Amino acid sequence: MKELKQAIEAFVKGGDTNNVELLEKTLHSQYQNIQDGFFKEEGIFIFPKAKYLELVGNKTFGGSVRTIHYESIEQSGSIASVKVILESQYLKFYSTLICVCQQGSWKVIVNIPVVEVKASVKSS
Template identity: 55%
Template sequence: MEEIRQAIETFIKGGDTGDINLLEQALHQNYQNIQDGFFDQPGIFIISKEEYIQLVHDKIFGGKPRTILYHSLEQKNNIAYAQVSLESSALRFSSLITCVRENGEWKVITNIPLIEQK
């Protein structure tokens, strides 16, 4: 479970600090961020790994340190699910994060955040 937590926390730290290298390391090649709404735009948005990294690079996403609280973490063979709460100075996130293990490494493959202003 520690390796799964490390993959999740590398992903979160990469976003919080704008570190593209950490994101490249933590995210699976088929990563998707699936969210209901994009700032003031309603609808379902499915964001690929490349788009997500670009949003962090452009400082549209991330840039603020967040605390993390694990509500649950389950592993079933090579798939793991975590329900976490993240909080920055401006936003609260309730996220379902899915990880997969390939070639002995855990990577984040999906993040489904529910985002609210503080």
């Protein structure tokens, strides 16, 4: 469980600090970010690892430090489903993360975030 949480914390830190190198190590080669909406665009958006790293690298995604609150962790063998709430000054993410353990190393393979703009940001 400790190693799984370390992988999730590295994933969050990589996004918060726009650290593409850290994300490269933390994300599985088949990683996908699946989200409903992309800023003001509607629809389902699926970003593979390379596109996600590009969005983080060019600061479209990330750049704000977030707290992590673990809602649940369900592990079955080498696969884990983790629900977290990630909160920054501006946004709150309700994320479902799917992680896999291969060769003793946990990697994030799927991130399904539901993004909420905080009320204080909406009113400004």
